[in-house]
Amino acid sequence: MRPVRWFLNVVPRTLRAFVPALARPDDPFAREVLRPEEFALYLRMDPRDRHHGVAVARAVLARDPGAESVVLRAAILHDVGKSVAPYRAWERIAVHVLVPASRRPRRGALGDALRRHLEHAERGAELIRAAGGDARVADLVARHHHSDPEPHLALLRAADEAT
Ligand SMILES: [Fe+2]
Numbered sequence: 001m002r003p004v005r006w007f008l009n010v011v012p013r014t015l016r017a018f019v020p021a022l023a024r025p026d027d028p029f030a031r032e033v034l035r036p037e038e039f040a041l042y043l044r045m046d047p048r049d050r051h052h053g054v055a056v057a058r059a060v061l062a063r064d065p066g067a068e069s070v071v072l073r074a075a076i077l078h079d080v081g082k083s084v085a086p087y088r089a090w091e092r093i094a095v096h097v098l099v100p101a102s103r104r105p106r107r108g109a110l111g112d113a114l115r116r117h118l119e120h121a122e123r124g125a126e127l128i129r130a131a132g133g134d135a136r137v138a139d140l141v142a143r144h145h146h147s148d149p150e151p152h153l154a155l156l157r158a159a160d161e162a163t
């Protein structure tokens, strides 16, 4: 991503992390796109993660107006695995700084946060399967950080990175 684009994405996201009132998740859009069991999971997400999920779905549509429903649903729910713990702004910032160097095991709250972050994609897929959600949506969510050239996944990843 170009530095200016990166900056324009990171600044509002960081502000939103610390000022939850800035999050404006478009829940009616999510309700329209998701199936009822998926929407119930969506509502368990912090408003900041709901805001991000909907923004990623809109970025998918901007890239491909005919995007399949499974990609849009996976976009909205891609970070649902983060809903297993309360949203903590310091944790979100810390894991982004530390993940590239996270091979070394860490203890305490930071270690827990890192583990949750590293596992959130697989956790999210498990939540979707356990809720009776679509296996293809769960599969895209499980792999949303993989560098796989599969077109649905590539579209989801590009939208996530740009949002
Ligand atoms: Fe993620």
Ligand SMILES: [Fe+2]
Pocket (backbone or CB within 6 Å): 052, 078, 079, 160
């Ligand atoms: Fe994301």
